Amino acid sequence: MNLVVLGANGRTGTHVLRLALERGETVTAVVRSEAKRPKLQHKRLRVVVGDPCDPAFLADAFRGQDAVISTLGGRMPTKRATSVYPDSADAIVQAAWESGLKRVVVTSTALLFPARRWRDAMLAALVGNVVKSATRMERSLAASNLNVTVARCGFLTDDEHATYRALEDTLPVNGSSVSRAALATFLIHTVLRQGSGYRVYGVSSLPKE
Numbered sequence: 001m002n003l004v005v006l007g008a009n010g011r012t013g014t015h016v017l018r019l020a021l022e023r024g025e026t027v028t029a030v031v032r033s034e035a036k037r038p039k040l041q042h043k044r045l046r047v048v049v050g051d052p053c054d055p056a057f058l059a060d061a062f063r064g065q066d067a068v069i070s071t072l073g074g075r076m077p078t079k080r081a082t083s084v085y086p087d088s089a090d091a092i093v094q095a096a097w098e099s100g101l102k103r104v105v106v107t108s109t110a111l112l113f114p115a116r117r118w119r120d121a122m123l124a125a126l127v128g129n130v131v132k133s134a135t136r137m138e139r140s141l142a143a144s145n146l147n148v149t150v151a152r153c154g155f156l157t158d159d160e161h162a163t164y165r166a167l168e169d170t171l172p173v174n175g176s177s178v179s180r181a182a183l184a185t186f187l188i189h190t191v192l193r194q195g196s197g198y199r200v201y202g203v204s205s206l207p208k209e
């Protein structure tokens with residue numbers, strides 16, 4: 001598969017790159033500056049530098065590619081930082097139609113599921129920009145007619161365990177966190193299945209014993 005990875009220098013994105021290359025895929029890693037080039041080098045890895053919210057740039061990066069995984073996300077819960085969710089989604093949709101790419105897998109937040117505990121409702125209120133931006137991202141992708149899978153997750157950790165649980169339209173019980181390694185494994189497994197329509201999964205690590 002020819003796979004594009006957005007947010008390729010990020011923490012989850014780095015796992016995605018490694019896993020995709022280990023599985024024999026050909027990868028185009030998108031980063032937004034020369035300084036962010038992944039350290040990883042591989043004969044099946046191409047790095048392109050540009051703005052993942054620019055549809056014309058993305059359309060060029062998407063030509064001849066089968067699928068895109070986006071692990072883009074704001075590093076702060078501000079309106080400006082979280083705008084990367086909807087801005088990149090709009091660019092992905094436009095670029096996908098221009099280039100013929102059909103398969104899209106993105107990361108989002110489990111705060112978009114109905115809150116099970118008062119703590120989740122409090123957190124959603126505290127990071128309202130994340131919730132609003134993720135909602136706009138998901139609406140835009142849902143309206144696109146592309147084959148889209150959204151991975152909604154709770155707190156990300158750097159635990160190295162890569163086993164995940166994933167359920168459609170809900171977060172697994174006691175699944176409020178997921179390791180980036182496990183999330184990346186879900187993203188790769190998912191993109192390799194062709195998928196159809198618009199699907200949302202809650203993704204978690206295994207519960208602590």
Ligand SMILES: NC(=O)c1ccc[n+]([C@@H]2O[C@H](COP(=O)([O-])OP(=O)(O)OC[C@H]3O[C@@H](n4cnc5c(N)ncnc54)[C@H](OP(=O)(O)O)[C@@H]3O)[C@@H](O)[C@H]2O)c1
Pocket residue numbers: 006007008009010011012013032033036051052053070071072073074075081084107108109110153154155156157180
């Ligand atoms: N942290 C959590 O607990 C948590 C919870 C739920 C969901 N998530 C989501 O899970 C995904 C992976 O998270 P992570 O912690 O692995 O990500 P991360 O390490 O913070 O990486 C985020 C990536 O997004 C890029 N990015 C951010 N703003 C950008 C912009 N305006 N333009 C272009 N690129 C931009 C970053 O590029 P630069 O390095 O150039 O900034 C980086 O490649 C994200 O979608 C995140 O929102 C995280």
